[in-house]
Amino acid sequence: MTPAPVYDSTRGETGANFEHATLRGLAGDGGLYVPRAWPAAPAELWTAPMTYPMRAAQTLAPFAAGTIDSPALADMAAHAYAGFDEAEVTPVSDLDQGLHLLELYHGPTLAFKDLALQLLGRVFDFLLAERDERRIILGATSGDTGAAAIEACRRSAHLSVVMLHPRGRVSAVQRRLMTTVDAPNIHNLAVDGSFDDCQRMVKTLLRQGRLDGDERAFAAINSINLVRVLAQSVYYMSAIAALGGGPVNICVPTGNFGNAFAAYAAAQMGAPVGRIALATNRNDILHRVVTTGRYEPAQAVETLSPAMDIQKASNFERLVYDLKDRDPAATARAMAGVDDGRGLVLSDTEHARLAGRFTSVRVDDAETVETLRQVHSDTGRVIDPHTAVGVAAARRAFADDGVPTLIAATAHPAKFPETVADAIGAHPALPSRLADLMERAEHVETLPADAAALARYMKEHV
Numbered sequence: 001m002t003p004a005p006v007y008d009s010t011r012g013e014t015g016a017n018f019e020h021a022t023l024r025g026l027a028g029d030g031g032l033y034v035p036r037a038w039p040a041a042p043a044e045l046w047t048a049p050m051t052y053p054m055r056a057a058q059t060l061a062p063f064a065a066g067t068i069d070s071p072a073l074a075d076m077a078a079h080a081y082a083g084f085d086e087a088e089v090t091p092v093s094d095l096d097q098g099l100h101l102l103e104l105y106h107g108p109t110l111a112f113k114d115l116a117l118q119l120l121g122r123v124f125d126f127l128l129a130e131r132d133e134r135r136i137i138l139g140a141t142s143g144d145t146g147a148a149a150i151e152a153c154r155r156s157a158h159l160s161v162v163m164l165h166p167r168g169r170v171s172a173v174q175r176r177l178m179t180t181v182d183a184p185n186i187h188n189l190a191v192d193g194s195f196d197d198c199q200r201m202v203k204t205l206l207r208q209g210r211l212d213g214d215e216r217a218f219a220a221i222n223s224i225n226l227v228r229v230l231a232q233s234v235y236y237m238s239a240i241a242a243l244g245g246g247p248v249n250i251c252v253p254t255g256n257f258g259n260a261f262a263a264y265a266a267a268q269m270g271a272p273v274g275r276i277a278l279a280t281n282r283n284d285i286l287h288r289v290v291t292t293g294r295y296e297p298a299q300a301v302e303t304l305s306p307a308m309d310i311q312k313a314s315n316f317e318r319l320v321y322d323l324k325d326r327d328p329a330a331t332a333r334a335m336a337g338v339d340d341g342r343g344l345v346l347s348d349t350e351h352a353r354l355a356g357r358f359t360s361v362r363v364d365d366a367e368t369v370e371t372l373r374q375v376h377s378d379t380g381r382v383i384d385p386h387t388a389v390g391v392a393a394a395r396r397a398f399a400d401d402g403v404p405t406l407i408a409a410t411a412h413p414a415k416f417p418e419t420v421a422d423a424i425g426a427h428p429a430l431p432s433r434l435a436d437l438m439e440r441a442e443h444v445e446t447l448p449a450d451a452a453a454l455a456r457y458m459k460e461h462v
Ligand SMILES: Cc1ncc(COP(=O)(O)O)c(C=O)c1O
Pocket: 111, 142, 143, 144, 145, 223, 253, 254, 255, 256, 257, 258, 259, 260, 307, 308, 386, 387, 410, 411
């Protein structure tokens, strides 16, 4: 029998089990949970043909051992991926010489977030039904996590969702995929601030654990929650299998560093991942840390790839923990500097380790639009602006590498119709099930960028 795994916080708390790490999401000390040891995954996960749900259940099984048995996990995975528009769930298609698009946008809300959230929603429900408990999901979104989380939880008897997005800084389609859901357990809040403000407010409340006098604890649904990144590692393994078993380079358009960390997690489990390229827009904190070793948050600026307008990348903390030889005190000191705005500086050894695994490219809006246009004129394919950042970066990072490169195609182009139309002269169509999205009524409140205001809202409305 597989032993039950143990999870530690990057900032010091030790010995959580899978259930605690999942239901809590953010540790009480403000750190992120990581497995004490990465299990070695069987090579079949990236070499053998297998259905997507089976690959997902087998990847997750060692992490959930002792809490969720394999048949239950397999059942959740089967249901999680049944509603995707493509039978393969995450097909891989050729772009041009050596570059392959890993298509992550065939789920119900048209972005890669569905891959993890359709599963995490079911895991939450399973754990809470066993305990006969309810939770309040607190999330921050720059556009795509919100819709995927709401879709995954809207029918749950155990969950309410409070989702914060930066007002006016997500596309109309992204916003409407959240705000047109009319369900008593769903609360959309448009915050006067940036995504970083939303994430800070959410983390402040998550650390408190619950509202005074409320029996429902908070839970995290962002990639703060380890199950998110574990579930996201599955599609990299699936794609490596589709390309013949590896090795591959991976290029990830990045913001909160969850998707890139998922590629790193796949490598930690043994998958043949070569270099990982971080593709940023003008919000280039991750590019700067890879090239200089200095991780210094700035004010987020608005770009044509809005879901990546992020300056404090949650999951970078998990990598800092590894770069610091899994020393929680050193990680907590470094992250205190990030939390108070000073940032952190890696030692030469830490920086060399980071640069040994990751490379990075910064792509501005003009190059994003030009890449969208050029991919369309050369191949007839329509990609979204985030994917365009990834394509532009992969071409620069891995030009003469000779190793196949996977580019994470993170969203459907119809989520960003104006930018796509500016580039290629035609509007990308939404799938027919969403044809009336722009006519549906919206349900959303506004809020200042203040954690106390969020707590007050929740006391009154949730
Ligand atoms: C379409 C899209 N691409 C890329 C990203 C960046 O991914 P991550 O935050 O995991 O780095 C996001 C947001 O997460 C997104 O919504």
